[in-house]
Amino acid sequence: xxxxxxxxxxxxxxxxxxxxxxxxxxxxxEYWQYFFDARVDAMEQLIEKFxxxxxxxxxxxxxxxxxDYRTKVAAAIPAGEGPDVVQLFYGWLNDYIEAxxxxxxxxxxxxxxxxxxxxxxMVQAMKRDGSYYALPTAVRSLALFYNTxxxxxAGIENPPATLDELVxxxxxxxxxxxxxxxxxxxxxxxxxxxxHHWWREVLVRQFGGDPYSDDxxxxxxxxxxxxxxxxxxxxxxxxxxxxxxxxxxxxxAAFKGGRAGMHIDGSFRIGSLNKVRGLKWGVAELPAGPDxxxxxxxxxxxxxxxxxxxxEKYDAAVKFLQYLTSDEAMQLWLDVVGELPAKPSVGLIExxxxxxxxxxxxxxxxYANTTKFANESAxxxxxxxxxxxxxxxxxxxxxxxxxxxxEEQKVLDExxxx
Amino acid sequence: xSAYKRLSIRQKQIVWAWLFLAIPTxxxxxxxxxxxxxxxxxxxxxxxxxxERTWTGLSNYQKxxxxxxxxxxxxxxxAYLILGTPVSLVISFVIAYHLDKTRFMHGFLRMLYxxxxxxxxxxxxxxxxxxxxxxxxxLFNNFLASAGIPQIAFLNSTTNALxxxxxxxxxxxxxxxxxxxxxxxxxxxxxxxxxxxxxxVGWWTVLTRITLPLLKPTIVFIVVFSSIGFLRIFDxxxxxxxxNPGGPLNATKPLVLMIYETAFSSFDMGYAAAQxxxxxxxxxxxxxxQLWILKGDNS
Numbered sequence: 001x002x003x004x005x006x007x008x009x010x011x012x013x014x015x016x017x018x019x020x021x022x023x024x025x026x027x028x029x030e031y032w033q034y035f036f037d038a039r040v041d042a043m044e045q046l047i048e049k050f051x052x053x054x055x056x057x058x059x060x061x062x063x064x065x066x067x068d069y070r071t072k073v074a075a076a077i078p079a080g081e082g083p084d085v086v087q088l089f090y091g092w093l094n095d096y097i098e099a100x101x102x103x104x105x106x107x108x109x110x111x112x113x114x115x116x117x118x119x120x121x122m123v124q125a126m127k128r129d130g131s132y133y134a135l136p137t138a139v140r141s142l143a144l145f146y147n148t149x150x151x152x153x154a155g156i157e158n159p160p161a162t163l164d165e166l167v168x169x170x171x172x173x174x175x176x177x178x179x180x181x182x183x184x185x186x187x188x189x190x191x192x193x194x195x196h197h198w199w200r201e202v203l204v205r206q207f208g209g210d211p212y213s214d215d216x217x218x219x220x221x222x223x224x225x226x227x228x229x230x231x232x233x234x235x236x237x238x239x240x241x242x243x244x245x246x247x248x249x250x251x252x253a254a255f256k257g258g259r260a261g262m263h264i265d266g267s268f269r270i271g272s273l274n275k276v277r278g279l280k281w282g283v284a285e286l287p288a289g290p291d292x293x294x295x296x297x298x299x300x301x302x303x304x305x306x307x308x309x310x311x312e313k314y315d316a317a318v319k320f321l322q323y324l325t326s327d328e329a330m331q332l333w334l335d336v337v338g339e340l341p342a343k344p345s346v347g348l349i350e351x352x353x354x355x356x357x358x359x360x361x362x363x364x365x366x367y368a369n370t371t372k373f374a375n376e377s378a379x380x381x382x383x384x385x386x387x388x389x390x391x392x393x394x395x396x397x398x399x400x401x402x403x404x405x406x407e408e409q410k411v412l413d414e415x416x417x418x
Numbered sequence: 419x420s421a422y423k424r425l426s427i428r429q430k431q432i433v434w435a436w437l438f439l440a441i442p443t444x445x446x447x448x449x450x451x452x453x454x455x456x457x458x459x460x461x462x463x464x465x466x467x468x469x470e471r472t473w474t475g476l477s478n479y480q481k482x483x484x485x486x487x488x489x490x491x492x493x494x495x496x497a498y499l500i501l502g503t504p505v506s507l508v509i510s511f512v513i514a515y516h517l518d519k520t521r522f523m524h525g526f527l528r529m530l531y532x533x534x535x536x537x538x539x540x541x542x543x544x545x546x547x548x549x550x551x552x553x554x555x556x557l558f559n560n561f562l563a564s565a566g567i568p569q570i571a572f573l574n575s576t577t578n579a580l581x582x583x584x585x586x587x588x589x590x591x592x593x594x595x596x597x598x599x600x601x602x603x604x605x606x607x608x609x610x611x612x613x614x615x616x617x618x619v620g621w622w623t624v625l626t627r628i629t630l631p632l633l634k635p636t637i638v639f640i641v642v643f644s645s646i647g648f649l650r651i652f653d654x655x656x657x658x659x660x661x662n663p664g665g666p667l668n669a670t671k672p673l674v675l676m677i678y679e680t681a682f683s684s685f686d687m688g689y690a691a692a693q694x695x696x697x698x699x700x701x702x703x704x705x706x707x708q709l710w711i712l713k714g715d716n717s
Binding site: 101244245247248384 | 466467468469470547548551552553554555563566568569571573574575576661662665666667679682683684685
């Protein structure tokens with residue numbers, strides 16, 4: 001028995017020795033992201049290029065279905081397993097910092113002042129107490145998709161540039177049957193899709209408001225601006241009758257089906273629209289507000305260095321993250337995944353900014369805002385219910401707005417009280 | 419070893435029986451009782467799945483008591499039960515009763531009724547979801563519109579949505595209940611019916627004095643089974659309202675969906691565990707109540 005044990009221990013030691021022996025020459029770090037075909041593909045290409053430039057570092061990528069991602073990360077890192085560089089949604093940053101899963105980026109390699117200057121401004125949401133915790137390779141923004149066939153048919157030449165033009169254009173595009181039922185909408189609506197971002201960060205600002213104060217900890221849209229924005233939004237359906245919330249089940253389905261003239265959606269929709277046969281579409285910047293204010297909403301996934309990374313693995317992780325946020329990586333990400341570069345130095349080069357598809361999204365980044373969500377789905381629910389109360393129960397918009405604000409404030413208070 | 423040798427054959431048998439029983443007991447304890455116990459513990463804690471768990475005493479339960487959404491969801495859950503169980507019971511009995519008497523294409527008809535039970539709930543929910551849409555894609559509303567009748571808001575309504583979601587769930591469970599009922603009907607000895615025939619009793623009396631009383635165990639089984647099913651309804655609701663889960667305005671949200679959302683989109687594990695404990699207590703209470711009724715039958 002004991003001889004067997006001794007032999008086991010000996011062979012274990014030899015194995016360890018060989019492991020350490022090789023690790024002196026090459027460091028292996030782990031990278032985790034959730035599974036999405038194009039993202040995995042792009043990351044594989046990036047890793048290959050990175051390893052070529054840094055022969056002493058190897059990067060092992062692991063990916064999980066989105067549904068398990070958070071649980072796996074949470075279980076692995078505290079146990080000293082799992083990734084050295086990890087991908088997370090920007091809205092999860094607070095949770096990750098609080099749980100001690102990621103560490104601040106070193107100031108010598110990621111100088112906050114340089115990042116402030118080089119990245120699009122909304123990336124500053126990733127800064128806490130003067131240092132950055134994570135950085136994106138790519139970002140997403142909103143734009144107005146329009147169906148060029150329906151535009152031609154209705155004799156419309158250009159996509160609307162202002163909200164007033166948006167209403168007029170939508171009126172020309174909407175179609176009703178004999179009984180007055182909408183069979184084609186001018187513009188899709190639905191707070192469940194991207195409209196809650198459009199309302200919160202774009203419409204409220206365009207009607208002269210500021211949706212939140214106190215660094216997104218306090219709801220601030222209860223004033224006139226919020227009410228005007230809400231009236232404009234529900235007016236599309238109630239007064240102008242150019243849309244119907246939930247028309248054809250989902251806004252993107254109506255647009256893909258060629259039954260919607262216009263549709264506000266994110267840059268991540270481009271790929272699936274390209275796959276729809278026979279659909280001809282164009283993209284324009286979001287329409288400007290009554291006083292010409294432009295705004296947009298941007299969201300993104302970021303990469304951070306976990307608390308598990310130490311010593312030479314930490315140095316390798318820093319190098320890898322530097323590469324992931326380089327101009328080269330951003331261009332590759334745009335070409336492979338179709339997500340927008342996070343730096344103007346890549347995004348605003350002639351070729352990208354004037355691209356008919358990506359251009360409007362990239363231009364939107366210059367004036368985009370990023371909502372610091374405490375709980376995105378609960379905060380979205382407040383918007384969904386706000387419109388539903390007006391739609392279904394006929395509640396007064398001012399009352400519904402106040403109720404939504406109270407509901408969202410409760411979510412924020414609960415989150416920040418800790 | 420020697421201790422084992424000294425045992426009698428009877429005692430050895432007991433040792434072996436325990437050994438074999440230990441495996442499923444251990445397995446069951448590990449995958450059922452241990453997580454259940456943990457859920458009870460977490461319900462007194464605050465945990466977002468990432469950080470430390472901290473003790474918060476009864477605060478999750480206090481929050482639940484004061485949460486208007488919880489009471490709405492509580493009412494919905496019982497609405498599913500109170501509407502779903504009797505409706506599915508009556509329909510499945512009527513179908514089984516008549517199917518039992520049908521000889522023509524009996525097997526084919528039985529297959530048709532059983533088919534929805536084997537269909538994936540997700541696929542079925544999505545098809546019905548599209549049936550319910552307004553013009554131009556909804557089957558029902560297109561039909562109404564072509565007949566000149568105003569459209570009905572099936573899912574986009576706080577009053578119609580719950581029955582609309584319930585309908586396919588009832589339909590899906592029907593096949594199973596029909597089969598159980600038919601087995602119950604077949605188990606009633608033919609001599610009772612012959613005796614009734616000789617006495618010249620009408621069909622109504624036969625139904626109410628012979629068939630239904632003798633079906634009582636079957637009925638109790640189906641009631642218990644379908645009640646638990648309706649109290650735990652989730653997949654139909656979730657798939658028919660994915661854009662606004664349990665909506666509009668929480669009109670269709672059952673307790674299980676609320677638990678799911680609290681846990682996996684708000685990551686408030688403690689609060690979700692507290693809701694789970696409440697669901698557990700409801701299920702326990704309903705099951706005990708029904709077992710008590712079943713017992714009353716035997717005495």
